Amino acid sequence: MILRASALLATALIGGFMLGGCGSESASNSDASSSPTTSTDTVTVTNAWMRPAPEGGVTALYFEFHNPDATADTLTRISTPVSERTEIHTTVENDDGTTGMRELDDGLPLPADTVTTLHPGGPHVMIYDVDAALTLGDTAAATLHLSGTSHDVSASVRSSPPQ
Numbered sequence: 046m047i048l049r050a051s052a053l054l055a056t057a058l059i060g061g062f063m064l065g066g067c068g069s070e071s072a073s074n075s076d077a078s079s080s081p082t083t084s085t086d087t088v089t090v091t092n093a094w095m096r097p098a099p100e101g102g103v104t105a106l107y108f109e110f111h112n113p114d115a116t117a118d119t120l121t122r123i124s125t126p127v128s129e130r131t132e133i134h135t136t137v138e139n140d141d142g143t144t145g146m147r148e149l150d151d152g153l154p155l156p157a158d159t160v161t162t163l164h165p166g167g168p169h170v171m172i173y174d175v176d177a178a179l180t181l182g183d184t185a186a187a188t189l190h191l192s193g194t195s196h197d198v199s200a201s202v203r204s205s206p207p208q
């Protein structure tokens with residue numbers, strides 16, 4: 046588990062370094078300071094956490110998204126005071142057995158009546174160029190933008206998933 050997480054982080058760092066962000070970066074993340082509409086539906090987010098990162102570094106955000114509703118939703122974007130550069134990624138296995146990351150241009154589907162887990166080795170949110178160092182024990186805010194609503198979360202900075 047720890048080895049795998051380290052490998053993913055290395056992949057993340059290399060990927061971020063080489064690609065300069067998967068695909069063309071739009072200005073869609075520039076309104077991090079606008080006031081979000083708070084969702085009134087019944088979704089909940091648990092176990093939100095981020096990896097530690099130095100100032101200017103790359104981190105990843107993970108969480109469990111509980112959608113008990115009868116309708117599917119989509120995670121379209123993340124905003125956070127930590128950085129204006131975020132992307133929603135999925136992890137893919139290449140033909141040679143190595144893993145890589147791909148940006149989900151259409152967002153992450155959140156199926157009805159389902160818990161969707163973002164985790165190392167799976168879907169995750171990439172956060173580039175963090176404004177200040179994220180150290181173990183810190184807490185970072187993030188807003189999950191869904192189809193028409195948004196949901197605020199507080200992520201703990203940890204090196205492994207909450208149990």
Ligand SMILES: [Cu+2]
Nearest residue numbers: 057134146171
């Ligand atoms: Cu990634």
